[in-house]
Amino acid sequence: MRLQSKNESETIQFGQRLGKKLKPGDIVCLYGELGAGKTTVTKGIASAFGIKERDITSASFTIIAEYDNDIPFYHIDLYRILNGETRELGLHEYFRPDCVSVIEWAEKADNEIPDTPIKVRLKHAGDDMREIELEGLEL
Amino acid sequence: MLILGIDTSCDDTAAAVVEDGKKIVSNIVSNQNEIHNKYGGIVPELASRRHIEMITPVVHEALVNAKTGIEDIDAIAVTYGPGLIGSLLVGVCYAKSLSYVHHIPIIAVNHLEGHICSYYLESIPEVPYLALVVSGGHTSMYRVTGTGNYFEIGRTRDDAAGEAFDKVAKLLGFGYPGGPIIDQLASKGDPQSIHFPRSFLKDSYDFSFSGVKTAVFNYVRKNLQTSKEDIAAGFQAAVIDVLVGRSIEVAKQLGIRRIALSGGVSANKGLRDAIKEKTSDEGLQVFLPSVDLCTDNAAMIASAGYYRFMKGETAAFDLNPKAYLPIGSANG
Numbered sequence: 289m290r291l292q293s294k295n296e297s298e299t300i301q302f303g304q305r306l307g308k309k310l311k312p313g314d315i316v317c318l319y320g321e322l323g324a325g326k327t328t329v330t331k332g333i334a335s336a337f338g339i340k341e342r343d344i345t346s347a348s349f350t351i352i353a354e355y356d357n358d359i360p361f362y363h364i365d366l367y368r369i370l371n372g373e374t375r376e377l378g379l380h381e382y383f384r385p386d387c388v389s390v391i392e393w394a395e396k397a398d399n400e401i402p403d404t405p406i407k408v409r410l411k412h413a414g415d416d417m418r419e420i421e422l423e424g425l426e427l
Numbered sequence: 428m429l430i431l432g433i434d435t436s437c438d439d440t441a442a443a444v445v446e447d448g449k450k451i452v453s454n455i456v457s458n459q460n461e462i463h464n465k466y467g468g469i470v471p472e473l474a475s476r477r478h479i480e481m482i483t484p485v486v487h488e489a490l491v492n493a494k495t496g497i498e499d500i501d502a503i504a505v506t507y508g509p510g511l512i513g514s515l516l517v518g519v520c521y522a523k524s525l526s527y528v529h530h531i532p533i534i535a536v537n538h539l540e541g542h543i544c545s546y547y548l549e550s551i552p553e554v555p556y557l558a559l560v561v562s563g564g565h566t567s568m569y570r571v572t573g574t575g576n577y578f579e580i581g582r583t584r585d586d587a588a589g590e591a592f593d594k595v596a597k598l599l600g601f602g603y604p605g606g607p608i609i610d611q612l613a614s615k616g617d618p619q620s621i622h623f624p625r626s627f628l629k630d631s632y633d634f635s636f637s638g639v640k641t642a643v644f645n646y647v648r649k650n651l652q653t654s655k656e657d658i659a660a661g662f663q664a665a666v667i668d669v670l671v672g673r674s675i676e677v678a679k680q681l682g683i684r685r686i687a688l689s690g691g692v693s694a695n696k697g698l699r700d701a702i703k704e705k706t707s708d709e710g711l712q713v714f715l716p717s718v719d720l721c722t723d724n725a726a727m728i729a730s731a732g733y734y735r736f737m738k739g740e741t742a743a744f745d746l747n748p749k750a751y752l753p754i755g756s757a758n759g
Contacts, residue, residue, distance in 0.1 A: 322594060323641025327585055342633070346586040348594070349564040350511060354750055367594075368603075412645070 303332015317394030320410030432729025435518030436510030448733030453492035475513035504732020508752030515748030562690035577755025581632030616660030
């Protein structure tokens with residue numbers, strides 16, 4: 289499905305709707321340029337797992353942020369990683385059936401990600417508007 | 428009282444010997460920038476592997492430079508969070524092993540508290556004061572009412588300020604770390620020629636640097652010919668306005684007379700100049716660590732550890748690193 293978000297709060301709401309449909313073991317891959325709204329969508333998804341929006345910040349620096357919930361939640365951000373270098377990360381250890389993982393810049397780890405992820409593509413569409421494309425899940 | 432500090436929380440392996448929490452006897456930091464220039468950032472597994480290679484020589488060097496032996500060390504202070512878990516594990520396990528073999532007490536130190544103690548090595552601000560920690564991974568503001576007493580006033584909701592510097596540098600085609608590169612470019616550009624948005628959130632003292640990053644991204648995409656110096660200067664001015672403006676506003680609001688800045692971004696010359704000038708205009712006192720103590724180092728960890736040790740706070744062998752480890756209580 290495709291939709292348009294007018295601003296940041298609509299992008300968060302999209303993330304919340306998506307988060308509510310997720311179940312343990314799901315992996316969400318986020319694609320989009322700098323500032324496209326990947327972390328914003330992650331805030332929405334995480335809130336469906338009881339994590340406060342404010343507690344989800346960019347994970348570009350730490351690369352993997354772990355949240356020890358009933359359902360462990362991993363926020364992974366591969367911005368700094370070069371294509372092909374992800375094997376070093378041991379990402380497969382995070383893709384367990386009891387956990388949910390959200391991966392920003394997922395294209396950098398396409399080979400490591402199990403082949404049934406949910407994909408979200410984000411595009412700048414002028415000012416605060418964003419185009420959002422969701423694949424692998426119906427809202 | 429000699430404390431050996433060890434920090435492996437991020438990219439550098441660091442060890443230092445500090446006397447009585449303030450006198451730096453030795454301070455060794457392995458610069459891993461040659462790895463980062465190749466990979467464009469921190470690759471955690473690579474970083475932790477590198478820490479494993481570096482930890483023994485770096486600790487040895489710190490002891491040799493201090494003209495002391497491990498038997499003269501009174502306690503070992505080690506960073507146990509926040510940071511990359513694989514990297515933290517190296518420092519924590521090494522400190523535990525030293526502690527076990529040589530019967531030396533171990534002190535668990537939060538990396539953020541270490542940054543707050545980085546100016547204690549030079550001068551200790553009178554409490555209460557406002558501490559602003561600005562680095563690649565953090566942008567947080569605390570009211571400090573005593574060593575170990577921190578009340579969080581605000582923190583970033585998205586990108587850390589240092590991360591925005593790194594991302595803008597990469598956007599302009601430069602390497603890592605981006606802070607010094609942008610600082611250098613900005614000094615040659617006109618900060619007024621391009622106006623990037625300043626994000627002052629209305630409902631809280633939290634920070635947000637994602638918007639200015641996106642604005643630079645959009646600007647660069649549409650204006651390919653603009654001088655990189657002017658873009659850097661405009662971007663840096665926007666970040667500095669928010670950091671300096673907000674800290675002065677909060678200090679005045681809370682009736683605090685002193686502001687202390689630390690973390691890697693506090694090495695930024697533009698920021699140092701601006702906060703000195705603006706605090707002086709307002710009659711506030713400012714504390715800045717010297718530039719080599721702004722970035723990650725173990726002397727600040729040893730200093731923070733000293734104050735914990737004086738309170739009798741030592742850790743047991745079940746000490747484990749924590750990736751997420753905030754300090755202080757919220758909204759004090």
